[in-house]
Amino acid sequence: MSTLSFDGIGMVFPDGTEALTDISFTVDKGEFVTVVGPSGCGKSTLLRIASGLLEPTSGAVAVDRDRLGYVFQDPTLLPWRTVRKNIELLPELHGVGKAERRRLALDTIELVGLTGFENHYPKSLSGGMRMRASLARTLTLKPPVFLFDEPFGAVDQITRERLNEETQQLFQHEGFAGLFITHSIAEAVFMSTRVLVMSARPGRIIAGFEVPFGYPRRPELRFDPEFALLSGDVSQALRGSYS
Amino acid sequence: MTTTPDVADYTPAAAPAPEMPDLGDPDSSGEDSALDPSAPPSASKRIRVADLPRMVLPPMLLGGALITFWYYITRIVLDETRRFLLPYPHDVLQVGFLEWDKFSIILKALGSSAKVAGIGLAIAITIGMLLAMLMSQAKIFERALFPFMVTVQAIPILAIVPLISFWWGTGQPSRVIVCVIISLFPILMNTLFGLQSAERGMHDLFTLHHAGRLTRLRKLMFPAALPAVFAGLRISAGLSVIGAIVGDFFFGRGEIGIGQRIRRYAFQLDGEELLTAVIMSSVLGVVVFWTFGLIQKLVIGKWYEPQAISG
Ligand SMILES: Nc1ncnc2c1ncn2[C@@H]1O[C@H](COP(=O)(O)OP(=O)(O)OP(=O)(O)O)[C@@H](O)[C@H]1O
Numbered sequence A: 001m002s003t004l005s006f007d008g009i010g011m012v013f014p015d016g017t018e019a020l021t022d023i024s025f026t027v028d029k030g031e032f033v034t035v036v037g038p039s040g041c042g043k044s045t046l047l048r049i050a051s052g053l054l055e056p057t058s059g060a061v062a063v064d065r066d067r068l069g070y071v072f073q074d075p076t077l078l079p080w081r082t083v084r085k086n087i088e089l090l091p092e093l094h095g096v097g098k099a100e101r102r103r104l105a106l107d108t109i110e111l112v113g114l115t116g117f118e119n120h121y122p123k124s125l126s127g128g129m130r131m132r133a134s135l136a137r138t139l140t141l142k143p144p145v146f147l148f149d150e151p152f153g154a155v156d157q158i159t160r161e162r163l164n165e166e167t168q169q170l171f172q173h174e175g176f177a178g179l180f181i182t183h184s185i186a187e188a189v190f191m192s193t194r195v196l197v198m199s200a201r202p203g204r205i206i207a208g209f210e211v212p213f214g215y216p217r218r219p220e221l222r223f224d225p226e227f228a229l230l231s232g233d234v235s236q237a238l239r240g241s242y243s
Numbered sequence B: 001m002t003t004t005p006d007v008a009d010y011t012p013a014a015a016p017a018p019e020m021p022d023l024g025d026p027d028s029s030g031e032d033s034a035l036d037p038s039a040p041p042s043a044s045k046r047i048r049v050a051d052l053p054r055m056v057l058p059p060m061l062l063g064g065a066l067i068t069f070w071y072y073i074t075r076i077v078l079d080e081t082r083r084f085l086l087p088y089p090h091d092v093l094q095v096g097f098l099e100w101d102k103f104s105i106i107l108k109a110l111g112s113s114a115k116v117a118g119i120g121l122a123i124a125i126t127i128g129m130l131l132a133m134l135m136s137q138a139k140i141f142e143r144a145l146f147p148f149m150v151t152v153q154a155i156p157i158l159a160i161v162p163l164i165s166f167w168w169g170t171g172q173p174s175r176v177i178v179c180v181i182i183s184l185f186p187i188l189m190n191t192l193f194g195l196q197s198a199e200r201g202m203h204d205l206f207t208l209h210h211a212g213r214l215t216r217l218r219k220l221m222f223p224a225a226l227p228a229v230f231a232g233l234r235i236s237a238g239l240s241v242i243g244a245i246v247g248d249f250f251f252g253r254g255e256i257g258i259g260q261r262i263r264r265y266a267f268q269l270d271g272e273e274l275l276t277a278v279i280m281s282s283v284l285g286v287v288v289f290w291t292f293g294l295i296q297k298l299v300i301g302k303w304y305e306p307q308a309i310s311g
């Protein structure tokens, strides 16, 4: 059985907006699936449904929601907590003891490169650092299923590439089942094992591409001809989705 | 009366305390150092010392001009028989402040009124915050209570003073009741507004990880409410001082407060004492306003970015 599976998901909001129609695919452990699609096609809605924050109007999701990792588009750090305390939040909500929480937080802080900023408040962090803190917060759970909703949309290109490199390293180490939403084709191809393309609203899966590269992926992969060809194919499919 | 803010225009966090003289915001000066925790403290301190003349000089100049104007009125505008209406500043200082037996009477009255204001404020804070939490937990309470809160706060305090004395007499309890009525609304509204101010994404986070109602209130809604709570506290505290003075002005029984003193000085044409009492009343108001500003800075200054709340 798959770690995360969507079976005939459809979503019609109470106001009549049809956001998704007949979405079916699975994400297994060791898979990193990226979904690209035009703005407003229902990608965030799909993740909200996967996480249980939203009930689909048709179809079913199968996933273990006990320790679900979900990185939102905004960092959503609590401004009254320091970086370390923010990162301790999820274990805290799951009833993990104080010492263990602290250890988890310090470990993930090191992992995302925020060492030295443990006692800073979110207001004194840059956008990229806040996103790292948000990522670290989710990592403390060691989630078997990891949802990302365009987490790097608001950071500059270079930071974004660096965060992509770190994310695929994490994926390699932690071996979770990843579902990642993005607008960036390069980001999608660079990190994932599979790229899915969604149509304009109501969102459907209209194309899928296996990404053949192994891990770890070097930054130079982005200049590889094969990378360019695959990106071209995804781009072509995405263009089709706009019409 | 002017102390009750207009209901229709009431925006909780932004509502200023109109009757408090704004002598500068004690928590706006330290912002730079708080923003950058890595900056060496000595450097930020130096900047602030250098800024001091710029901050202190303008109000001092204005104060000097006002006192000069005061002398002008007393000396040139008023003729000698009417000079008791506005005695010279140095006479006020001499008689009101420097004659200890007179000044101590004023201080004692002020202390009594401060106590009344403090008790009234404490009661208003307790009731206001409890009601706000109740209202934030169940929409039905909000819908039920809201119209009454607005109505109570819309009653001009002078209109119910006779009613209060009719029911509870003219002793200390009645003075406290005036304080509670006048200061309840801002703390209640600001707390409620604050409890509802946590972002949806943060609520989603707590929902995802199965946080219970109490956990959500304690770890998300309450801390998120603090900036608004403090804004409300400062307004309520100022209003409570005014309530204590107004209440005391009308209720004569029990310990004599500053309102009674002001009334008697005016009656006996004691201009110097009257002005001293008025000045000391506003000093009390300013001290209260600043104290709450200071507490606010201590509690939330480290993390709170002032513009974050209006969004
Ligand atoms: N609660 C709601 N009620 C009604 N319509 C909604 C609701 N939430 C989302 N929608 C609509 O559903 C559609 C899909 O929204 P969604 O946020 O999932 O898009 P998205 O693909 O994530 O877009 P973006 O790439 O811009 O983030 C949009 O047209 C949106 O207006």
Ligand SMILES: [Mg+2]
Pocket: A043, A044, A045
């Ligand atoms: Mg979205």
